[in-house]
Amino acid sequence: MEYYIADSAVFIMGSGIEPYRIITIPSVVNELKSSEAAMRFDLARESGARVEMPEDSFREKVMQTANKTRDCEELSSTDIDILAKALEYKGNSVLLTDDYAVQNVAKVLGLEVKPVAQKKIKDVLVWQKQCTGCRKKFDSGDICPVCGSPLKKRRKRKI
Ligand SMILES: [Zn+2]
Structure with missing residues (x-):
């Protein structure tokens, strides 16, 4: 089973x-x-x-x-x-x-x-950028201002 x-x-x-x-x-x-x-x-x-x-x-x-x-x-x-x-x-x-x-x-x-179900409307997904090098998180941008590595888009759940 x-x-x-x-x-x-x-x-x-x-x-x-x-x-x-x-x-x-x-x-x-x-x-x-x-x-x-x-x-x-x-x-x-x-x-x-x-x-x-x-x-x-x-x-x-x-x-x-x-x-x-x-x-x-x-x-x-x-x-x-x-x-x-x-x-x-x-x-x-x-x-x-x-x-x-x-x-x-x-x-x-x-x-x-x-997945269990479609997201309910109150589950707002927020995108964030995270550095692929130093892992620091930013709201926007493509290149990390700290170490110069590319930033990757990540989603973050906010209720
Ligand atoms: Zn970095």
Whole structure:
């Protein structure tokens, strides 16, 4: 059976997935702030959704990969946990997340990833430029005024 490793977005936005195929982690559950999302989670849990602790060995591997891709600064502890859980079920799971940095690391780890839903209007995406050399962030420009390396466009979520 294929499992769906669920990020908080699954419970915030809702999804049409059979609850018994959903696996999530304790830190995702703790982050569900709206009562609507918490209620969706409770319903899924009652219908067989599982909450599992991530294993340290998989967290370790995720952090090593995130360091290589330089996504480490963007990842929260919850992000690392959810990636670790998806890695544990690699080849047998789809990671559901709308988080850009999580999607990026997941791809490098060879995990199957799907976005949960279209962005809601309140999720405004802001573009930022980041230096490919010194990693400093700027609002605009093409060349880093600090080290002279080219700047790359990045998106940043602002709610
Ligand atoms: Zn620079």
